[in-house]
Amino acid sequence: MGGVHTAPIGGYSGSRVVLIAALCFVVSVAYGALYYGFAVLISEPAAGGEFSRSLLSAAYGGAVLTGGAAAVPVGRVADRRGVRGLMALGGVLGAVGLLLFATAQAGWEVLGVWWLLLGPATALCFYEPAYVAIQQAFEPERRAQAIAALTLTAGLSGPIFTPATAALVDALGWRDATRVLAVAVACAAPVALVAVRARPRAAGPATSHAAWRPDWRPFRRPRLLTFTVAAALAYGALEAVVVHRVARFEELGVGLETVALWVGISGLLTLPGRFVLPMLTRRAPATRILAGVLGVLATSTALMIGGDGYAQMVLSFALFGLVFGAALPLRAIVMGEWTATAVFGSVMGAQAALIAFGRAGVPALIGGLHDLLDGYGAAMALLTVVLVAAAVLVAWSPSRRA
Secondary structure, three states, X not given: OOOHHHOOOOOOOHHHHHHHHHHHHHHHHHHHHHHHHHHHHOOOOOHHHOOOHHHHHHHHHHHHHHHHHHHHHXXXXXXXXXXXXXXXXXXXXXXXXXXXXXXXXXXXXXXXXXXXXXXXXXXXXXXXXXXXXXXXXXXXXXXXXXXXXXXXXXXXXXXXXXXXXXXXXXXXXXXXXXXXXXXXXXXXXXXXXXXXXXOOOOOOOOOOOOOOOOOOHXXXXXXXXXXXXXXXXXXXXXXXXXXXXXHHHHHOOOOHHHHHHHHHHHHHHHHHHHHHHHHHHHOOOHHHHHHXXXXXXXXXXXXXXOOOOHHHHHHHHHHHHHHHOOHHHHHHHHHHHHOOHHHHHHHXXXXXXXXXXXXXXXXXXXXXXXXXXXXXXXXXXHHHXXXXXXXXXXXXXXXXXX
16 A cells, blocks of 8 residues: 655645645544543543542543653554554544543542553554654655644644533533543544555664664764753653643632633644744754744743732743744654654654653652642742753754764
């Protein structure tokens, strides 16, 4: 079965348009149901009214770790066989996991579903496999535009799925609302099978490593190791900002409805940056742009350290929204430039496993600091320092030996 690379390489053929549209659908639905939807399901009117926040947070944090672990074999298989079957499997696992979550009565059931099914489903349906498909299907000069289009479209999943999930919970209750989300995720499976036809141009190289074991050899290259450390710090800090920012501004005296409104505005503000900033890599190094993005995000986080609340909240959310959407695609662009296509999935998967520790651990650390110090001030100062350090490492990484 031929892949999309059989079309003329220099432009967008019909098959490439279909591929991008399919990737946009699968990634958007998966993020909408499993990421943005969960932010609603954890609330008091939904699953948060039946299960403790700590239990649901542990379920999500564990899913981040199992998703990171699953990224390793997912990347290996993607290099050798493409992502079509992987993304279809992710749709099935996500749907089954949500259906089981909707019937869960005990805490261990919630943890098992999120750790064993929904975590691996994110590794199969989120950005990572989609980036592999783009790497395999597009020539280097076209990849930034394809990644920008994917990220821009997926950015709509938050503004769509957050209010939609809230409306479903209000109308049906959280269990039936979760079943509706499961149906949406299930639709990703046939779309992936029919339309995600990107395949490796040649089979990935054989490896002596078992499929589930990361191959750390590429990370002996100083620039890749430096960039990976920076990515683990940066995305861990950003996950912590997203998790704790609502509570932080409530602590500063801003009402919950007002904070929620600005969360939505910030989400809409990400849309231009999701497309424009990746496209700027045609004119400037991707590492330089990513370092600048992290610098702006550090400034946004510094505005959470203290103050009167409202004015700082508005500026913080505005700065965050303008650049946040470009953070993930810029990583993919950098890695695409530094990594051979034949092993791109394997290297991205191993890197994602390392980043998962930051994404799971830093939010927990910030929550612990808040409880220990009875406030978020010092915790937000720490996140600011971490983001500045990550920006410096990203900017420095290209100067290290390849």
